[in-house]
Amino acid sequence: MTNLKTVVIDNAFKFEKHTVQIDLSEQTLGNLSYARNPEYKEQTLMLNVLQEGKASLYAYVDEEKKAFYYKKESDTLTPLVYKIYTNEKRSILYNKRYQQQLLTEFTCETISEKTVVKVDYNAGDLTSFFRKYNECHGGNVVEFRKKKKGTFHLKAKAGMYNSKADADLALATFF
Numbered sequence: 001m002t003n004l005k006t007v008v009i010d011n012a013f014k015f016e017k018h019t020v021q022i023d024l025s026e027q028t029l030g031n032l033s034y035a036r037n038p039e040y041k042e043q044t045l046m047l048n049v050l051q052e053g054k055a056s057l058y059a060y061v062d063e064e065k066k067a068f069y070y071k072k073e074s075d076t077l078t079p080l081v082y083k084i085y086t087n088e089k090r091s092i093l094y095n096k097r098y099q100q101q102l103l104t105e106f107t108c109e110t111i112s113e114k115t116v117v118k119v120d121y122n123a124g125d126l127t128s129f130f131r132k133y134n135e136c137h138g139g140n141v142v143e144f145r146k147k148k149k150g151t152f153h154l155k156a157k158a159g160m161y162n163s164k165a166d167a168d169l170a171l172a173t174f175f
Contacts, residue, residue, distance in 0.1 A: 050123060050130075
């Protein structure tokens with residue numbers, strides 16, 4: 001498992017192992033951080049490849065957090081910055097720097113500021129945005145998504161100082 005780099009399942013799912021910056025800030029409403037900026041730590045994770053093209057989109061989702069990353073051509077993976085945080089009045093605030101990243105990194109005549117502001121921090125909106133960008137630049141777009149109903153679970157755990165890794169792969173029947 002430690003040498004595993006890529007997993008492809010029926011052209012519906014693709015996972016790749018990458019070392020990325022992941023925000024370790026608490027995301028549950030009762031325990032939000034006062035810090036506006038993400039509290040990054042480098043970790044090696046299996047990322048879900050949502051779309052490949054001139055610009056590729058990756059996702060990491062677990063029970064506690066979700067994070068999206070992008071890569072242009074052969075660049076390294078860059079996190080799309082989004083964070084929920086609070087202030088002294090316990091108001092819920094949002095750092096939506098990812099919208100500025102989309103506006104400055106992905107220029108195209110069909111992508112306006114109005115378009116970017118409508119992009120929420122979720123797989124559907126981000127995939128649509130990346131498809132629009134890739135099509136604008138004439139790039140070939142490959143999307144990995146389930147085409148039929150069903151569930152798929154990929155769970156991998158590894159100790160930080162331990163070379164042993166455990167994996168729990170469950171694949172449900174697709175109808």
